Amino acid sequence: MLRIAALGEVVQGVSFKFLDAGGEMAAAVRAYDWASTSLGPIEEWGASLRTAVGMMLSSAFPKCIVWGPELVTIYNDAFRPILGDKPEALGRPFSEVWAEAWETIGPIADKAYAGVATFIEDFPLVIDRHGYPEQAWFTFCYSPIRDAEGQVVGMMDTVIETTGKVRTEQNSRLLNAELAHRIKNILAMVSAIASQTFQSAESKEEAKATLTQRLSALGKAHAVLVEDSRSGASVRDVIEGVLSPFSNFGGRISIEGPPIDLSPRQALSLGLAINELATNAVKYGALSDDRGRVAVSWKVGTPSSDEEFRLAWEERGGPAVSKPKRHGFGSRLIEQALAGEFNGKVQTVYDPLGLRCELSTSMMNVRLDAADPAEPHAL
Numbered sequence: 001m002l003r004i005a006a007l008g009e010v011v012q013g014v015s016f017k018f019l020d021a022g023g024e025m026a027a028a029v030r031a032y033d034w035a036s037t038s039l040g041p042i043e044e045w046g047a048s049l050r051t052a053v054g055m056m057l058s059s060a061f062p063k064c065i066v067w068g069p070e071l072v073t074i075y076n077d078a079f080r081p082i083l084g085d086k087p088e089a090l091g092r093p094f095s096e097v098w099a100e101a102w103e104t105i106g107p108i109a110d111k112a113y114a115g116v117a118t119f120i121e122d123f124p125l126v127i128d129r130h131g132y133p134e135q136a137w138f139t140f141c142y143s144p145i146r147d148a149e150g151q152v153v154g155m156m157d158t159v160i161e162t163t164g165k166v167r168t169e170q171n172s173r174l175l176n177a178e179l180a181h182r183i184k185n186i187l188a189m190v191s192a193i194a195s196q197t198f199q200s201a202e203s204k205e206e207a208k209a210t211l212t213q214r215l216s217a218l219g220k221a222h223a224v225l226v227e228d229s230r231s232g233a234s235v236r237d238v239i240e241g242v243l244s245p246f247s248n249f250g251g252r253i254s255i256e257g258p259p260i261d262l263s264p265r266q267a268l269s270l271g272l273a274i275n276e277l278a279t280n281a282v283k284y285g286a287l288s289d290d291r292g293r294v295a296v297s298w299k300v301g302t303p304s305s306d307e308e309f310r311l312a313w314e315e316r317g318g319p320a321v322s323k324p325k326r327h328g329f330g331s332r333l334i335e336q337a338l339a340g341e342f343n344g345k346v347q348t349v350y351d352p353l354g355l356r357c358e359l360s361t362s363m364m365n366v367r368l369d370a371a372d373p374a375e376p377h378a379l
Contacts, residue, residue: 016042018054023077026057028090037091038070048147052156062161065145066094066109067154073097082138082161084129094157100128112142112155122162137166213279233267235260235311239296242271246278249287249294257298257311260366269341270311273334277313277357285315285355292318292354301363309344309366315354323350342366 019026035041039049049067056063057076064075071094075083083089089097098105104125108118119141126133140159144152198207239255246253262270274296278287286292295314301307315321324331331348334357339346344361 018050019057020054022054022057025075025077025080025090029053029057029074032091034091037072038068039072046147048145048153052145052154056156062159064094064157064159065154066157067145071095071109079159082129082159085131086129098127100133101125108142109155112144113152115144115146115152117141117143122166124166136161136163138162213275233262233264235262235270235298238262238267238271239274242274243278243296246282246287252287252292253294253296255296257296258300260298260300260309262366266341266366269338273338274313276331276334277355281315281318281355284319285321286318287315289318292316300366303363305363307363309342309361309363311359313355313357315356318354320352321350321355322352 016030019030022029030042032042034045039045045053052065052067053074056065056074059076060078062076062078062082064073064079066073073089073092073094075089083097086097094109095102095106108120111118121139122137123140124135124137127136128134138159139162140157143156143158145154145156147153194211198211235257236255236259243253243255278294281287281292281294286294293316295316296312297314298309298311300309335346335348338359342359342361343365344359347358347360349356349358
């Protein structure tokens with residue numbers, strides 16, 4: 001009896017040797033009730049399975065073993081971050097663990113079970129590991145695992161997530177394309193501003209001063225785009241940037257509205273329009289005396305819907321307002337160019353109590369219009 005007990009201890013010690021240096025997941029594998037799966041008790045695992053699991057657990061590279069016709073999952077410490085907040089995957093069918101992506105990766109697993117390895121770089125998948133669908137990319141290899149007789153009994157998933165790298169490459173391409181697009185747009189705007197300014201100015205001095213101010217406003221609007229990490233800029237940032245030279249008016253200018261982003265072209269057009277309105281207010285309107293005030297406000301609807309976006313410039317308390325005898329470039333810029341960029345309407349009301357200028361359009365016309373990356377394969 002002592003001989004049998006001693007022999008049993010030796011056999012048991014040898015059978016668990018493959019779990020040495022396996023990290024936290026080795027302990028989890030040791031403690032798991034494998035008898036409840038098709039793999040059977042861990043003491044009875046065959047040499048092929050023990051060897052494969054031992055190699056996988058000892059690796060610092062993310063790896064997962066899928067075993068048998070039921071696709072039982074065993075994974076190492078490095079694989080755990082890829083699972084995120086998914087329910088515990090150990091011992092569960094691989095097809096169940098990745099049910100949301102199985103339509104895509106299932107055929108690749110079938111190839112491995114048929115004896116054909118597959119290596120794919122930056123493969124796009126929509127997965128759910130934090131309670132919501134998430135676009136991610138992976139470089140991985142599904143390779144068959146064979147027993148001593150050469151039969152395929154499982155597969156090894158060797159994988160690394162490349163989502164960060166792919167996103168960075170996409171952003172780089174978008175930024176380069178956007179830079180070229182912005183330069184083209186800015187040069188066109190500068191040309192139009194210069195041409196219209198010199199045509200409407202009564203003297204060279206007036207033309208020079210007006211052109212300088214308009215180009216400065218264009219530069220401030222563009223600076224907001226450059227400083228913003230997104231492809232466009234927020235309404236508030238554009239307005240505050242353009243109105244910064246008028247800071248000496250203190251609390252007489254109020255700005256109020258919810259967060260919303262504009263495309264680069266819309267941001268530039270809005271910046272130029274706000275500059276024209278502010279300049280006019282200083283010369284003739286509410287900011288030309290010590291009593292007047294200006295309120296800039298906007299309201300938004302549901303993004304990409306037919307609901308209304310409305311932005312208003314309203315002056316009160318200044319000198320009596322009358323309609324100008326002629327429409328200069330500034331008026332045309334506000335009423336035509338701004339309306340065109342937003343595919344909406346601009347209405348200017350010369351109320352004796354104060355000028356009011358209002359832009360209205362639908363929310364589907366207020367958006368970041370940078371080109372989207374090519375659509376990845378998704379479920």
